[in-house]
Amino acid sequence: MNMIIRTIIHLSRSGKSINSANRALGAKASILPGIHSDAHQVFDEISTNNSSDFNQLLTSYARNNLPIEELQLFLQAKHSERLIDCSTLSCILQSCRDLSDLGLGKQFHCICVKNGFDKVVGVATSLIGMYMKCGSIDDGSRVFDLMPDRNCVTWNTMLSGLMINGLGPEVLQLFDELRANGAKPTLLSYVAVMKLCANLNQLLLGQQLHSCVIKEGFGSDGKVMTSLMILYIKCMKFVHAFKIFSSMSRDARSVKSWTAIISAYVQIKDPISVASLFNEMRRYSVEPNAVTYSTLLTASPAISPFQIHALVIKSDYHREPLVGTALLIAYTKMGRTCESLSIFRSIDAKDIIAWSAMLACHAQAGDSEGAVNLFKEMVMQRVKPNEYSLSSVIDASCSANAPTDLGKQFHAVTIKYKYLNSICVSSALVTMYAKKGSIESAQKVFDRQSNRDLVSWNSIICSYAQHGYGERALEILREMEKSGVEMDGVTFIGVLTGCAHAGLLEEGKRYFNSMVNVHHIKPTMEHYSCMIDLYSRSGRLSEASDLINRMPFPADARVWRTLLGACRMHRNIELGEIAAKNLISLEPDNPAAYVLLSNMYAGLGKWEERTKIRKMMDGRNVKKEAGCSWIQIRSTVHSFIASDTSHPMSSKIYEKLEEMMIRLKKDGYRPDTDLVLHNVEDEQKERILYRHSERLALALGLISTPRGVPLQIMKNLRVCTDCHTVMKMVSAIEEREIVVRDTSRFHHFKAGSCSCRDYW
Structure with missing residues (x-):
């Protein structure tokens, strides 16, 4: 390389072959990256350099994506002013565009x-390209308008x-002007405008x-037809x-098509x-x-995510953010958190x-805990x-295991980052406060929403439904x-849930019919489950x-579980056995069906049948879930x-x-010993009742917090009816508000009564 440079310098100094020196200079500068400083030296050594030489060297920098070096060459070169021509300025302006340097662009x-x-x-x-890239739309438009x-x-x-610059309507207006002036749109013009029409949903113009x-004869062009x-x-x-797509030739179909x-x-x-198209694509x-x-990863179960994952790794796309994120979401939908985290860690530029x-x-x-730690990591990485x-x-x-004040902390974080007016954030806050037992705080967040969409309304309706305030849910x-x-x-899931929890049978039936006949919404399993819950709680088994x-489809486990629970409550053994049989066939390893049926037999004094169910559980190695309160x-x-003695x-x-x-x-409480489903004396049954886990938690709360502080x-x-009675009485005696969240709903105990009005 050095020999080439020395030869060029010798030729230029001798004056014997300036054109030869120029050709060597331009060729080597454009082909061999990294020799630009040498080429610059050659240019300075050539005594008779001209604008052609200058432009060749500038072009070499541009081709090698070196806009800064190109500008430095222009500013440092001897006699650069006299070397300027149209090509020089076009090169320099393109570098200003690449660097988004508006100030320097204006100087040029x-x-x-x-x-x-000009x-x-x-x-x-x-000039137009430079101004538009720098966001100076008015300057770019002015240059365009003044062009003869x-x-x-x-x-x-x-x-x-x-x-x-996101000026969609102006693009369409300019395209109309282009055609009106008799200018012929190029293939690239059509592609650009069709892309815009797609983004703006401009079907008619499309x-x-x-x-x-x-x-215009572009009907066979792959780029144009793909854009269309x-x-x-x-x-x-x-x-x-x-x-x-069917009309496109095989050669015209790109990966984008x-x-x-x-x-x-x-x-x-x-x-x-x-799946068929993907296989055909690979076959070609x-x-x-x-x-x-x-795209494929959003189409499951078209192709197994595991199969796509294997192809992604083979193609070395697994580290790309777009693919990695899609894989992460696919594994999340399958509940595979460990795999999702592994994929997340493998993404290069998150x-x-x-x-x-x-x-x-x-x-x-x-x-x-995992979410909080990840959020901290994200902020530490300045994302x-x-x-x-x-x-x-x-x-x-x-989540149930999250500290009660964690959501409040993130409420403060949303204020810090100025996202409190975001609908999705404020709706998440509504749901969070409701799930953490504070329907009042949920209502306050909802009231502060400046704009409300469907998600906002659904959040507050479902919140009141879960708290048992069915009438309020219907008001909203x-x-x-x-x-x-x-x-x-x-x-409608929120509305029907609210009706079920509040015993609003007729209202629930009316809204279900309205959903189908007026709003033309096809009921899902969840809607039917709400209606069955509504009938069951009302005793209409x-x-x-x-x-x-x-129902137009077979009932799932949730439906049979709802019916079985109601059969136990209303002591309908025949229907309960049918529900239990179906539930066990769907979930043979779930203890809920066995326990509910066993408790139903025990409540009716059928101890032999209860023993058979217990033996069936033992034979199938099904373990009863222990009741736990916190x-x-x-x-x-x-x-x-229950009966826990491990606490300090x-x-x-x-x-x-x-x-x-x-x-x-002393205030008239009588333990409901019928709820203790063991064949023991009443005194022992009473002792079992008062050692229920929720009462232990209540006692700790009473001795560990100042009087009047809500618990x-x-x-x-599910909370048993006897504990429910105790909570009501304690709320009056201790002058406390007590909120209990069980698997069914929230109970707000205050001044001797419950928000559920003893209907749950």
Whole structure:
């Protein structure tokens, strides 16, 4: 290389072959990256250098993506002013564009005007490109408007500039102007405008463009037809897209074409066609790209995520954020948190979407600790949270094992990052406060929402439903209808749940019929489950059974479990046995069916049948889930099982229990020993009752907090009626509000009564 440089210098000094030196200089500077400093030296050594030499060297920097070096050459070169021509300025302006250096670009604009080059088409086009890339739309438009002549490159540059600055309507207006002025749109112009039409859902203009491209002879071009196909897909005109794809030759179908048509079949939920097209694509040796794989991963069960994962690793796409995030989401949907975390760690350049997806994974798994640690890690890496990452970590703070004040802390974080007005964040806060027992705080967040969408309304309706305030849920529903927001399936789940928990049988039946006949929403299993719960709680077991038989699909375990629980409550042994049989066939390893049936037999004094069920559980190695209650005192969570003596304060807890029982009995409390399903004496049954886990948690709360401080207790099973009675009486005696969350709902005990009005 050094020999070449020395030869060029010798030739230039001798003056024998300046053209030879120029050709060597240009060729070597453009072909061999890294010799630009040597080329610069050569240029300075050449005594008769001219604008052609100068432009060749500038071009070499541009080709090797070295805009800074190109500008330095211009500024440092001897006599650069006299070497300027149109090509020089076009090169320099492109470097200003690449660097987004508006100030320097304006200085070169002045040089263009000074030398009379500002109206030359090539230079003016470069000026437009520079201004648009730097976001100076008015300056770019002014240059465009003052041009006496424009070529296709000029029009395309202006169209692209408006597009990258998000000026969709202006792009369409300019395209109309282009055609009105008799200019002929190029292939690239059509592609750019069709892309914009797709983003803006401009179907009518897209159809006009379809006619134009056929007329102009672009109907066989792969890029144009792919852009047109994507336009139809985004406008939900799938039949047109399928026809275009079918008409394209095999050579015209790029990976982008295949990916687009696969995405169309994903949207219409046709997994068979998705799998078939993917196999056909590979058979024609078209290699999938990152977008293809991420599209396929949203189409499960079209192709197994495990199979796609294997192909992704083989193709070395697993470290790309787009594919990695799609894989992460696919594994999250399958509940495979460990695999999701492993995939997340393997992604090279994690963007906020990947972080948000992993936070959502932790939230789905109920792993509040994992979500909090990941959020801290994200902030430490200077990744700014967005509304989706914040809503995910707020969702995670709803989990049963999360500290009660964790959600409040993230409420403060949303204020810090100024996302409190985000609908998805504020709706997540509504749900969080409701799940943590504070329906009042949930209502306050809802009241502060400046804009409300369907998710906002659904959040507050479902919150009141879970707290048993069915009438309030219906009031909010009527407000929602007045606001003009259309209800969806989730809305009706909230409404029907509220009706079930409040005993609003007729209202529930009316809303279910309205959902089907007025709003034309097809009921899902969850809607039927709500209706069966409504009938069951009302004691209408035969109607619940009839509805199960009329359902358009087989009942799932949730439906049979609801009916079985109601049969136990209302002592309907025949229907209960049918429900238990179906539940056990669906979930043979779930202890719920065995325990409910066993308790039903015990409640009716059928001890032999109860023993048979217990033996069946032992034979199948099915273990009964232990009842557990927990309460948070300051920052510590204390958990208990029935008759627990492991707590450090056990002696004081049982002293408080004894004191409570004496006081309650003086006020008329009589233990409901029928609830103790053991064949023992009443005195022992009474002793079993007052050692229930929720009472131990209550006693700890009473002795560990100042009088008047509300208490919140969580339980993994349904609260028994005797404990329910005790909680009501204690709330009056101790002058405390006590909130209990069991598997069914929230109970708010205050001044001797419960929010459920003894209906649960």
